[in-house]
Amino acid sequence: MSTARPIAARPTTARRRLFSAGAAAWPLLAAVLGIVAVWYGVTYLVLAPERRFLLPPLHEVLGNTLGNPNVMNPMFDALWQTVGVALCGLAIAVxxxxxxxxVMAQAxxxxxxxxxYAVILQTIPILALTPLIGIWLGYGFSARIVVCVIIALFPMIANTLFGLQSAGPAAHDLFTLNRATRVQRLLKLQFPAALPSIFTGLRNAAGLSVIGAIVGDFFFQQGSPGIGGLLRTYTLRLNMDALFMAIILTALFGVAMFSVFAALDRAVIGRWYGRGAA
Incomplete structure (x- = not known):
């Protein structure tokens, strides 16, 4: 009796996922390395030694801040405050x-x-509205959320509307033939067709919500300070090490927000349309 030849083992699912994660992460890592290289190049090749305090090297920034609880503890507290504003503003904007x-897609x-009205809200500079928001709502948590919502709102409106209108005429004719109600058409045709666009808007709104939270922190100083308030304080005091550390934390927070919703996009959209099930 002949024995069957062993079949080469296929890569495990965990290994394939690890490879996919690495392939997706390397462009971001390359970008970070490029930024660091430019940073050191400007510090040591462009700036004169007496002006090097304007852009201290990365290792000095990390060494003077990470080990100093008097700098990092207020910074983490402020970052947490900004995270709360950004998430609340993003949820409301969504x-x-x-x-x-x-509502617009119905007729x-x-x-x-x-x-x-959505276009006008998008085109008015937020810096022109910020003083009015402060006068009307005060200069605390609520005003910061409103600024965040205004900045993050338009991508959700525009992308969702585009997605809801993307279903083809043949699909609409089929639903009409089966006497589907308006709610059935919305939930079973328009929303599934709009999912990719909705998640595109969500990714954009997530990044803009971080900007809105920082802008609100920068201008509204009542209550617990956010990371934007610390950026303003460090700038006025020319505390460059703390300023750059706050910028680094802000950038990491923005990248994390975008990455979370990008991963959610791949998981939901890939499963909905049958992609990624290799």
Missing amino acids: VLGIGYAV GWAEKILYP
Whole structure:
């Protein structure tokens, strides 16, 4: 009796996932290394020694801040405050943006009436609205969330509306033939078709919510200080080591927010459309 030849073992799922994660992470790592290289190049090759305090080298920034609890403890507290503002603002922007887009997608006249307001809100510089927001709502937590919502809202509206309108005429005709209600058409046709666009808007809004939270922290000083408030304080005091450390933490927070929603996008959209199930 002949024995069957052993079949070469296929890579395990864990190994494939690890390889995919590494392939996705290397461009970000390369970008970070490039930024560090440019940083050191400017510090040591462009700036004169007496002006090197304007851009201290990375190892000095880390050495003078990471081991100093008097610097890092307030910075982490401020970052946590900013995280809360960004997440609250993003959640409100997602709910309002999707709801606004759903209303516009129901009728052409609704889009013609409502969409210009979204465009106007997007085109007005947030720095022009910030003083009014402070006067109306005070200079605390609520005002910071409003600034965050205003900045993050438009990507959710525009991308969700585009997605809801992306279902083809043939699919709409099929639902009409089966006498689907407006709610059934929305939930079973338009929302599934809009998922990729919704997650694109979510990724963009996540990054903008971080910017909105920092802008609100920068201008509104009442209550617990956020990372934007510390950036302002460090700038006024020319505390360059702490300033650059705060910028690094802010950048890491922004990258983390974007990465979380990008991973969620791949998981949900990939599963919905049958991708990634290799």
